[in-house]
Amino acid sequence: MNLIIAASSGGVTDILRETAETFGWNWKLFLSQVISFCIVAFLLQRFAYKPILAILEERRRKIEEGQINAEKIKRNSLKPRSVTRKLSRRAMQMRRK
Numbered sequence: 001m002n003l004i005i006a007a008s009s010g011g012v013t014d015i016l017r018e019t020a021e022t023f024g025w026n027w028k029l030f031l032s033q034v035i036s037f038c039i040v041a042f043l044l045q046r047f048a049y050k051p052i053l054a055i056l057e058e059r060r061r062k063i064e065e066g067q068i069n070a071e072k073i074k075r076n077s078l079k080p081r082s083v084t085r086k087l088s089r090r091a092m093q094m095r096r097k
Helices: 002-009 011-024 028-094
Strands: none
Touching: none
């Protein structure tokens, strides 16, 4: 509400200046911290974030391959059982005759 009143009276810059002085805001220090943050963020992305993502992607791919292989093994192990069941049924039918 005070901001609306100040805006209508043209004192927004005065309020901002007073707030900055109250909290001890120094624009030079703020600018240097922003630049430092950008440098650190860039370095982290380049040397930490991308390699970690690459490692995670490789791991995800290996896990997916392992799951596919497990499915194949499971399907292949079920085939002999079904063949054995069919043969045993035929044998039982032949025995009954």
